[in-house]
Amino acid sequence: MKWKQFHCFLFALLFACSCSLDPPDNEPGEDFVSPSVTAVAPFDGEDSVSVVPSISVHFSEAVEHFGAEQAFSLSDGGGDIKGSFIWSDNTMIFGPDGELEEFTIYSIEVLGGMVADSSGNVMRNAFLSSFTTGADTHPPHLNNWIPEHQSVDVPQRVKIELEFSEPMDKAAVEQAFTLTESGSPVAGDFNWSGNTVRFRPLAPLADLATYQATLAATATDDSNNAIMEALQISFTVGVVIDIAAGNQHSLVAMSGGTVKAWGYNIYGQAGSIESSYINTPVAVEGASDVVAVAAGRNHSVALISDGSVRTWGFNSEGQLGNGSNTSSDTPVVVSGITNATAIDAGVSDHFAYGGNHTLVLLSDGTVAAWGSNDYGQLGNNSTTDSNVPVTVTGITNAVAVAAGGFHSLALLSDGTIKAWGRNSYGQLGNSSTEDSSTPVNVGGISNAVAVAAGRLHSLALLSDGTIKAWGYGGRGQLGEGIYTWRWSPVYVDWINTAVSIAAGASHSAAVLADHTIEAWGANSYGQIGCGGSASEYPLAMTVSGIDLAVKVSGGEYHTVAFLSDGTVKAWGANGHGELGDGSYNPSNTPVTVIGF
Numbered sequence: 001m002k003w004k005q006f007h008c009f010l011f012a013l014l015f016a017c018s019c020s021l022d023p024p025d026n027e028p029g030e031d032f033v034s035p036s037v038t039a040v041a042p043f044d045g046e047d048s049v050s051v052v053p054s055i056s057v058h059f060s061e062a063v064e065h066f067g068a069e070q071a072f073s074l075s076d077g078g079g080d081i082k083g084s085f086i087w088s089d090n091t092m093i094f095g096p097d098g099e100l101e102e103f104t105i106y107s108i109e110v111l112g113g114m115v116a117d118s119s120g121n122v123m124r125n126a127f128l129s130s131f132t133t134g135a136d137t138h139p140p141h142l143n144n145w146i147p148e149h150q151s152v153d154v155p156q157r158v159k160i161e162l163e164f165s166e167p168m169d170k171a172a173v174e175q176a177f178t179l180t181e182s183g184s185p186v187a188g189d190f191n192w193s194g195n196t197v198r199f200r201p202l203a204p205l206a207d208l209a210t211y212q213a214t215l216a217a218t219a220t221d222d223s224n225n226a227i228m229e230a231l232q233i234s235f236t237v238g239v240v241i242d243i244a245a246g247n248q249h250s251l252v253a254m255s256g257g258t259v260k261a262w263g264y265n266i267y268g269q270a271g272s273i274e275s276s277y278i279n280t281p282v283a284v285e286g287a288s289d290v291v292a293v294a295a296g297r298n299h300s301v302a303l304i305s306d307g308s309v310r311t312w313g314f315n316s317e318g319q320l321g322n323g324s325n326t327s328s329d330t331p332v333v334v335s336g337i338t339n340a341t342a343i344d345a346g347v348s349d350h351f352a353y354g355g356n357h358t359l360v361l362l363s364d365g366t367v368a369a370w371g372s373n374d375y376g377q378l379g380n381n382s383t384t385d386s387n388v389p390v391t392v393t394g395i396t397n398a399v400a401v402a403a404g405g406f407h408s409l410a411l412l413s414d415g416t417i418k419a420w421g422r423n424s425y426g427q428l429g430n431s432s433t434e435d436s437s438t439p440v441n442v443g444g445i446s447n448a449v450a451v452a453a454g455r456l457h458s459l460a461l462l463s464d465g466t467i468k469a470w471g472y473g474g475r476g477q478l479g480e481g482i483y484t485w486r487w488s489p490v491y492v493d494w495i496n497t498a499v500s501i502a503a504g505a506s507h508s509a510a511v512l513a514d515h516t517i518e519a520w521g522a523n524s525y526g527q528i529g530c531g532g533s534a535s536e537y538p539l540a541m542t543v544s545g546i547d548l549a550v551k552v553s554g555g556e557y558h559t560v561a562f563l564s565d566g567t568v569k570a571w572g573a574n575g576h577g578e579l580g581d582g583s584y585n586p587s588n589t590p591v592t593v594i595g596f
Helices: 003-020 065-072 170-176
Strands: 039-042 048-050 054-060 072-075 083-088 091-096 105-111 128-133 141-146 153-155 160-164 177-180 190-191 196-201 211-217 231-237 238-244 247-253 259-264 277-283 290-295 299-304 309-313 328-333 340-345 357-362 368-370 386-389 398-403 407-412 416-423 434-441 449-451 457-462 465-472 486-491 498-503 507-512 517-522 534-542 548-556 556-562 568-573 587-592
Touching: 048 277, 054 105, 065 083, 065 091, 065 196, 072 091, 105 196, 141 231, 160 177, 170 177, 170 190, 177 196, 238 556, 247 290, 247 556, 259 299, 277 386, 299 340, 299 434, 309 534, 357 398, 357 407, 357 556, 407 457, 457 507, 465 534, 507 548
Parallel strands: 048 128, 153 231, 238 290, 238 548, 290 340, 340 398, 398 449, 449 498, 498 548
Antiparallel strands: 039 054, 054 091, 072 105, 083 091, 105 128, 141 160, 160 196, 177 211, 190 196, 211 231, 238 247, 247 259, 259 277, 290 299, 299 309, 309 328, 340 357, 357 368, 368 386, 398 407, 407 416, 416 434, 449 457, 457 465, 465 486, 498 507, 507 517, 517 534, 548 556, 556 568, 568 587
16 A cells, blocks of 8 residues: 555544544533642741731632641651641631741641542642741640639539640749638649649638639730739639439538539439439529429429428429429429428439339428329328429428338328338338228337338337338338338348438338448449448448448439538449439449549
């Protein structure tokens, strides 16, 4: 073939092939341009840059934020600097978490292949830049401090905590800090962790005293820059005055009138915090001037200093007593109560019902009740629930009350006891198993000084320091060494120096004159607190490690106590945080509740 003919043939072949190809997919105006970095601040090579810079990277067009942030790094050669991002149009702004080092070279890098625009075009080449910091002339500031200004019921063993924005001159900070009460300095020691210092008073602070914590403007950072502004906060100390264990939550009343709560919070029984389980104490919003607390199955009760009563939590059966059946995670006012002197609410077993009624002792010796009334536990000759208080029939000289799972008790001024409600296991103590919607006499007791009620059993503390028990004893909660139930009171073995008593759902406890605690009954979750693993203890066992007890309270499967040194201890079940120790681990010996 001649060259001319070959060229013609080749041209024809190429033309035919090109005609057989599909046309390109792109439409006119489609974006094929890759994004790029067009500007950066600090600019490349800049020196004397502030140690608190704002790193800006400007892109040629809008890019996907996540990919750009992943592609970015700021490094001093020893590792990437952590920080956070904000965006302004096509500009990514990076703020380091803390100050950068003085007189140090830092590198900015944006990796290629990771930054893409909305059309999927990828930045092909990496971008590199560097700058050098100058002297640190930026004043430090406080990020946070504990306690907050004008806090009340601050624990006696509080540690004053100051968190700074950068490393500080420790000696200068310690010289600048003072804690005073009425002008008198409080001695203490300092402990540093990173940029945070904690001041621990050497002795517990005084109850109801107001303290001032001051950080003078002489506090400096490690580059001798004075703090941006001085700090002065005041707070008032409070101590625990009452405790209560509900089914799976716990309450503490403080001397300054506030309430702290922890544990199960599905129904708001631990307050308005948005968490179902709370494993450290939190303040109950709206609770003030409180002098006593009680806890039911899923509701909470507070006695106010003016004789009124507040309630919060579950309200399906009117147990909040405010005229509705609507639950509330903040305290509501109980209708018509203005002269209350004592309160109680019952606990129960979560596999059964009960613990949904509330009792109040009034100053005239009468008793009011509200909530569930299936078995006549309101004592008003009815079995109809009530969401407002009703008067318990025939009681005019009561001095104490106790609410059980489905029954109620009242201690009278003459040392006798009345009981009403469910009686299937003899928990009314009148040698019968017949329920009663009006009070009946508990047999054989004339010298009682306190009463307590569990789910299906009852306790009475006698004036000689002994305890009597009656009702269901199938878990050993009657404390007589056997597993049975009693229709009339029997003595709890081995105890003759008790000063206070408590009943959990199926266990019992007592504080003795030597400030130790004895407990007996169900121990499935360690609620006896003796360190043993038996499922029941039908005789009293000593709770481990407690010799300063003031009061003890029993829940469904846990127990709480407060001590004369101001601390709170708890033991037993902890699946909902009811021990308040910051964990969800059960304990068969006492653990310290955080924050007291």
